[in-house]
Amino acid sequence: MKRVGAGLLPSLLTLLVCLLLWKAVSLFFPPVILPGPLALLERMIEIYSDPASYVIVGETLLRIFEGFVISMLLGTLLGLSMGLKHDIELFFDSWVMVLLTVPSVCWAFLSVLWFGISEVAPVLTIVLIVFPFVVMNVWEGTKAMEKSLIEMSHVYRADRALMLRKVLIPQLMPYIFSSLRIALSLSWKIALVAEAFGAGSGVGQELINWFQDIRVDMMLAWGASFMIVMVAVDLLIFRLWARRVFAWRPQFAT
Amino acid sequence: MAHVMLRKTARTDTASAPTAVIIDKLSKKFTVPGGGITFTVIESVSLTVGEGQFVSIVGPSGCGKSTLLNIIAGIESYDGGSVTVAPRAGTASHEPRVAYVFQSPRLLNWLTVQGNIEFVLEAQGVPREQWQPRVTKYLQMVGLGGQEKNYPLNLSGGMQQRVAIARALAIEPDILLMDEPFSHLDAITARKLRFDLMEILGRAKPTILFVTHDLAEAVFLSDHIYMMNTRPARIFKEVEVDIPRPRKPEDSVILDLEKSLVREFFSVLEGKT
Numbered sequence: 001m002k003r004v005g006a007g008l009l010p011s012l013l014t015l016l017v018c019l020l021l022w023k024a025v026s027l028f029f030p031p032v033i034l035p036g037p038l039a040l041l042e043r044m045i046e047i048y049s050d051p052a053s054y055v056i057v058g059e060t061l062l063r064i065f066e067g068f069v070i071s072m073l074l075g076t077l078l079g080l081s082m083g084l085k086h087d088i089e090l091f092f093d094s095w096v097m098v099l100l101t102v103p104s105v106c107w108a109f110l111s112v113l114w115f116g117i118s119e120v121a122p123v124l125t126i127v128l129i130v131f132p133f134v135v136m137n138v139w140e141g142t143k144a145m146e147k148s149l150i151e152m153s154h155v156y157r158a159d160r161a162l163m164l165r166k167v168l169i170p171q172l173m174p175y176i177f178s179s180l181r182i183a184l185s186l187s188w189k190i191a192l193v194a195e196a197f198g199a200g201s202g203v204g205q206e207l208i209n210w211f212q213d214i215r216v217d218m219m220l221a222w223g224a225s226f227m228i229v230m231v232a233v234d235l236l237i238f239r240l241w242a243r244r245v246f247a248w249r250p251q252f253a254t
Numbered sequence: 255m256a257h258v259m260l261r262k263t264a265r266t267d268t269a270s271a272p273t274a275v276i277i278d279k280l281s282k283k284f285t286v287p288g289g290g291i292t293f294t295v296i297e298s299v300s301l302t303v304g305e306g307q308f309v310s311i312v313g314p315s316g317c318g319k320s321t322l323l324n325i326i327a328g329i330e331s332y333d334g335g336s337v338t339v340a341p342r343a344g345t346a347s348h349e350p351r352v353a354y355v356f357q358s359p360r361l362l363n364w365l366t367v368q369g370n371i372e373f374v375l376e377a378q379g380v381p382r383e384q385w386q387p388r389v390t391k392y393l394q395m396v397g398l399g400g401q402e403k404n405y406p407l408n409l410s411g412g413m414q415q416r417v418a419i420a421r422a423l424a425i426e427p428d429i430l431l432m433d434e435p436f437s438h439l440d441a442i443t444a445r446k447l448r449f450d451l452m453e454i455l456g457r458a459k460p461t462i463l464f465v466t467h468d469l470a471e472a473v474f475l476s477d478h479i480y481m482m483n484t485r486p487a488r489i490f491k492e493v494e495v496d497i498p499r500p501r502k503p504e505d506s507v508i509l510d511l512e513k514s515l516v517r518e519f520f521s522v523l524e525g526k527t
Contacts, residue, residue, distance in 0.1 A: 152360040155327045155352065156425070158377035166373050170364040248364045248405040 035217040043221035057226070060191055060202040063119070067126025068187040074127070075134025075183075076176060080168075082135070083142020096139075099132040104190060112198035122194035122202070130186050134179045141175030142168075177242055181234060188230050192223075273340065274429050274461040275303040275326065280335035282321060295321055297486040298335070303429065303463050303478075305342060308455060310464045310472040311489075312515075313482030314523065319465040322487065323431045326463070327352050341428050342461075351378060353422035353460075355432045359414040361406040367393065367417050368402040371424045378425045392420040395454055412443035419451070423458055432464045436471070445503070448474060452500065469519070473512045474503050481515070483522055490522055 019037050026036040035043070047053050078096075082089040107128045111121040145168065153163050195204025203226055210218040282296040295318045303309045313319050324330035326337055339350040353374075361370050371389045380388070393399050396416040406414050415435060422430055436444035448471065455462075466472050472479050473495060481491040493515065497507050 148356070148358070148360050149362065151329055152354070152356065153377070154329050155354045156374040156377045157349075158373070162373070162377055166362060166365065166369075170362070173364075248366075248407065250405075250407050 031217055032214065033216050035220065039217060040221055040224065043217050044225050047218075047221055047225065056201065056203060056206060057229070060195060060204065060226070061229070063122045063195070063202065064126070064184075064187045064191045067123045067130065067191065068183055070123070070127050071130035071134055071183050071187065072180065075131040075179065076138050076172075078131075079135040079138025080142060080172070082139045083145075084168075089139075092135075096132050096135050099128065100136070102128075104129050104193065108190075108194050108197045111194065117198045117200045121198050122191055122204075125194040125197075126187050126190050129190050130183050133182055133186065137175050137179040137182065138172060141172045144175075145171045173245055177238070177245070180238055184230065184234065184238070188226070192226075272305045273302050274305045274307075274342070275301075275340075275463060276336075276338045277301050277322075277326070278336045278338075280322070280325065280332055280337060282318075282325065282330075282332045282334075294486040296325075296332070297488045299482075299487060299489055300335075301480050301489065303461055305461050306459050307477045308462045308464065308475055309478045309480070310466060310476040311480045311482055312466055312469055312472045312519075313487065314484050315467050317482055317484035318487030319482060320433050323354070323433050323463070323465055326429070327354050327431055339429055350429070351425050351427045353425050353427035353430045355415075355418050355422050355430070355435045357434050357438055359406070359411075359418040361414055361417055361421075363406050366403050366405055367398065367409075370406065370417060371421050374421050374425050380425065388424045392424045393417075395423065395457060396420045397450060410443075412439050412447060415439065415447065416450075419454070423454070423460060427460060430460045430462045432462060434466050434468075435464075437466075437468075448503075451475065456499075469515050470503065470508075470512050473497075473508050473515065474501055479515075481519065481522075491518065 023036050023038075026034045026039075031039055078092065082092055082096075104125075107125045111125045111128075115121045115124065149167055149171075150163070153167050158167070191202070192204040192207060195202040196208045197204075203222055206222050207219050210222070278300050280296055280299045281294065283292050284295045285292045299322065301309070301311075311319050311322065321330060325332050326339065339352060341350050362373060365373060368389050371392065372385050375385050375388060389402060390399070393401060396419050398413060398416050398420065401409070401413070401417075406417060409417065415438075419435070436447055439447065452475065464472070464475060476495050479493040479495060480489050481493070482489050493511075495511065497505070497511070501508060
């Protein structure tokens with residue numbers, strides 16, 4: 001409890017400084033180009049008093065969720081297999097690198113060309129960009145595993161399933177958690193870009209619409225409100241979950 | 255490449271004490287990767303461990319003692335000779351159970367103390383209804399009753415090693431291998447653990463093959479000592495320790511035996527160089 005309170009003051013202070021600076025700069029521009037903090041808040045309230053907005057946010061969240069879950073499952077599975085089986089590692093080694101180097105925009109364009117304006121295009125874009133990051137991370141994690149524990153499991157004749165469950169996966173958990181957070185933050189950014197290119201709906205489409213009207217205030221209001229949702233997911237779901245999973249570490253115990 | 259031979263039938267009780275482990279003319283070579291240079295790590299080592307005996311192998315660090323234990327545990331291969339581990343007399347025929355206490359505890363830190371013991375019970379196919387009684391029994395035996403729900407990282411190094419010993423005893427092994435299990439602990443903790451191990455031996459009667467570089471430790475604990483020299487590992491002397499238990503490390507018989515063995519050791523090692 002004490003630590004939380006101690007960290008709160010500096011972060012509140014930085015927030016205050018930022019808001020003041022923002023306000024100061026916004027005085028030099030017209031509100032449609034750079035609205036002040038209060039104007040932005042008004043726009044956000046405006047957006048969320050319209051029930052239709054929740055449908056839009058819901059659509060985007062669903063796409064992010066789908067892309068995120070598929071990326072995590074595929075990435076963890078492939079990363080783990082690459083770490084455990086040398087043949088699989090050799091086979092996919094360079095392909096993961098290739099996938100990582102393809103510019104995100106290419107995937108967004110290609111997905112639209114292949115699948116048109118549809119549900120598939122944005123989800124596919126997310127998966128193609130996010131899952132190689134997960135593979136890299138989990139694969140790296142398999143290399144950091146304690147050989148001495150694997151040896152111990154062999155001595156006591158643990159079979160593969162037991163070893164995976166109790167020895168290998170727990171050692172990967174820190175890497176899986178960092179993947180979760182990277183994957184989530186990447187997924188939502190890519191989702192908006194992908195929607196802007198070709199979904200016909202969602203928060204990304206809203207951004208494009210307001211962009212065409214040169215309404216920076218509305219674009220910022222949509223972007224900022226969505227950002228709040230994603231930070232909340234990170235804090236409320238991942239941090240609390242991590243606290244449970246890593247309860248065995250003395251520094252996590254309260 | 256030969257592998258550990260596992261005799262599936264139970265040992266028959268003969269007039270002499272039944273043997274738990276027989277190692278016959280075991281040798282292992284190691285080839286430097288790419289270099290093509292081969293040298294002998296273990297040369298024609300023969301030894302036997304009788305059931306319920308505490309047998310030590312004493313030798314300088316890096317002489318191949320751990321390799322020998324790893325071969326018995328089935329995680330390293332060997333090139334010649336044979337290794338036989340037989341199940342305890344009177345038990346139903348089964349795959350011989352090998353337990354291993356390493357230099358460091360090698361616990362799964364994300365599992366509770368109880369979870370760590372259940373891990374090996376599950377690995378060995380021990381029926382689930384026996385888990386709880388065994389966890390309780392062996393934790394109590396190593397003096398950690400009540401620590402079931404605690405995590406290893408909340409325990410001291412000495413306590414972690416006690417958990418590792420409880421884990422090894424819990425599978426009720428046919429042979430318990432111990433590789434310098436007290437060498438990473440401070441002198442006082444190590445001394446306490448040695449005493450406690452003596453006490454545990456009186457109750458659980460496991461068969462132990464213990465590896466150490468510490469002659470005092472070996473003399474204090476063992477029924478039988480094999481002395482090994484290095485490059486390649488080879489047994490040069492066998493000593494029967496006929497000192498009645500309970501023993502004290504300061505007993506003059508123990509100190510005298512230790513001194514004479516130390517002298518012998520140095521003469522052999524110096525003879526080599």
